[in-house]
Amino acid sequence: MTNPTYFSSFEQGYPYLCSKLGYTFKNPQLLRQALTHRSFDPKKSYERLEFLGDALLGMVIAEALFHHFPRHDEGKLTRMRATLVRQETLVQIAEKLELSNHLILGAGEKKGGGRHRASILADAVEAILASVYLDSGDMGLVKSMVQCWYEFLIREVGEEKVLKDAKSRLQEWLQGNKLPLPNYTLLDTIGNAPNQTFVVECVVAVTDCIPITETGESRRIAEQKCAERMINQLNKLEKPKSL
Template structure:
């Protein structure tokens, strides 16, 4: 789809160059989306924080923080990009195009943030809020009640063990594979008491550790 004067979700850009920049990866030359992404990251966090603050007036800071993190994480933003079919509109260099950059979560998430910034610069904060918040409404509606918004798996595993005076888990990197821009990490999670060892894969070491911790919790709580 060619870049025109309208963004992927219907915003009529007065400055079409902003949209073009927001959809251009650095591999395709300048101007690309990275500066917009920087601004868009802050805007997305603010917009989602504001929406959660209004939605849950009696919820404490910790639960609000965890809910926001869930909504703005890379995979959540990439899902929004796919809903908006942004992958088909990305402008990529030959190498990124060949390696499937238009499907990669990291790039798709960055582009969502860049487009948020482009809308803000083109039309102001109120127009940006009105256009962007509906992208998150479905995910917000599916979130559990605030008192059940969970801590991450590593934190829950640590608290489970500490509550029973057991040694803390030890995480170890088992392997990493793939090209530099699309690595997969495999990590083990070893417990001494009870004796348990699980493994997890992820696009980052932290994500792999979370999955290994989830597997350990499933054994302990199962």
């Protein structure tokens, strides 16, 4: 199945998203609600599901860390959990699931760049988790889904690769290879405050490394997203040091 910029209706995108999730709903309206922002329908938005999903995610991640890192104390485990459930990490998962293609937004939120707004994407991930739990009644399924989403992230947090933010890790890599610091340029600001979308470009002085452009609801978020993608690109170039 092709991957369009976005689906024109929930029904059109439903089979594609189910295939990404690895789960088909008995009650598809639960998934629809998990994708619905309050700008489209405040009475049927994902907010209650997001509340439940946040609790489910925190519990599953805490249990996974407890078993994966038996020698870590409570303080270290708490910091690791906070890293794994923070907005930036949830956005990475949303991007893998291509959730921006499926969000149900009001006209104003669409125009204001809501399809790529980090807070909306992160909330939708948690809401989807709750919708799967309520539809299936199977906590084991929820755990398996989270473990699939977080397989590599849990390993990386154990190696302390994601305890630092992406901009810091990118800067350290470049300094370690005696290269200039990255250059972040604000290309555009779309919409009016407080519903603005910032377009940022990141450039590094590395041969064969192309500029990265990202959007975010703040300049900082857009820069972090650029840095994360730049890290991935640099790693694929097989440079002497890994980020």
